[in-house]
Amino acid sequence: MSVLRSPNMRSDSPQPDLSLRDHDNDSQIAYGKRKQPESECSAEISKLRQEMMSFLKDFSVAQTTNMNKMKEEIMSQLKDQLSGLQITSNKIIAEQNQLKSELKSFKKTTEGDIQALQDSLNYHSGRQDENVQKIQSIASEVTKVNNIGEDIRQLRNKVNDLQFELNTHQQRERLANLEITGLPQKTNEDLRDYLLKISNIAKCQLALEDIISINRVEPRSKLLDKPKVIVAKLRSTLIRDSIISGIRRNRGLTTVDIGLPGEPRQIYVNEHLTPLNKMLFGKAREATKKNGYRYVWVKYGKIFTRKDDTHPPVHIRTIEDISKIK
Incomplete structure (x- = not known):
């Protein structure tokens, strides 16, 4: 329903005083530029009052409905929170009861164990004295060790x-021995001849009488595809050192140098x-x-x-x- 409001009237303004004034005053109200009959003014005022009362009634109903709705929502939220608090409270109470039960059990166990612990301490105290004596004995043995x-x-x-x-x-x-390594091994070889050729390359005068013995020797660590070492015992260290020095001056020795066929292989001449x-x-x-x-x-x-x-x-x-x- 539409409501007629004056330009300065608001929905939240105090209810206007609509009581009828004295007829003398009402007779002075003019609408427009001409006076209206008294009956028409009363009818309009009554109509305005009814519209205002209807508006206030509708507004009150709407406000009441909103308030009830808000109240229901708040109560629902409070119920949920209270329910959660109740669950938490129940858990805390259950944990407290369990803790009390465990404390009682621990107290009973502790009271029973104190005497056993005291007895154990007395026993171990006696054993400790024995251990001290044993340690002293062991220390004496360690000193001996x-x-x-x-x-x-x-x-x-x-x-x-x-x-x-x-x-x-x-x-x-x-001291007078000469060791030759790397010289290929073959059957019916003449080791003395090899040594004479080596001494010639070293520019050392070597006679057969200077060679006391010459043999191939099996090394302690056998090497695959490696010839046995040749050990020659000479008459003096002077001859041995002359051969070694001559080979070094020659900057090494190979199988080709002593006339052996095939690819050249390095031969080493050193002290034995x-x-x-x-x-x-x-x-x-x-x-x-x-x-x-x-x-x-x-x-x-x-x-x-x-x-x-x-x-x-x-x-x-x-x-x-x-x-x-x-």
Whole structure:
């Protein structure tokens, strides 16, 4: 229903006073430029009052409906929250009850274990005294073992000294020996002839009488497709050193140089070292190469290294001496 409002009237303004004024005053109300009859004015006022009352009634109903709806929504939300709080509260109560039950059980168990713990402590205290005595006894035995260990260390040093002396003695027996490796092996070969040809290349005068013995020797570590080493025992170290020096001046030796057919193969002529000295020489060569040393050589069965011309030579006697090459 449409409602007639004055230009300044709002829906939230106080209800106007619609009571009838004195007829003398009402007779003074004019609409437009001419006066209307009194009956028409009363009818319009009554109609306006009815429209206002109808509007207020509709507005009140709408407001009541909205308020009820908001109330229902709020109550629903409160119920949901209360339900969640109730569930949480129930969980907390259940956990508290469980904790109380566990505490009671723990208290009973603890009361029962205290006496057992006290008895166990008394028992272990007695055992501890026994263990102290055993530890003291073991410490005494350890002292004896340490003394034995010192004896073993001294014995090991003596063994090393004896090994060094034995190696020195064995090397001394080989001072006049010449070792030839890389020379192909064949049946009915004349090793003395090979040695004479090698001495000629080295420009060393060698007679058959200077060769005391010459044989092929099986190496301790057999190498596949490698000929056996030739060891020649000569009359003097001077002859041996002359042959070795001559081959070095010749810048090496091959099978072609001594008249053997086929592809040339390198032949090496060196001093005849003991197995221990061969091992030390190999280790020394590896260490000098790794640490940038310029020289490593053997002289009269002794192994030497030298960093460069400004450093003194280092004599390698034992495997511990390899650590000096740094």
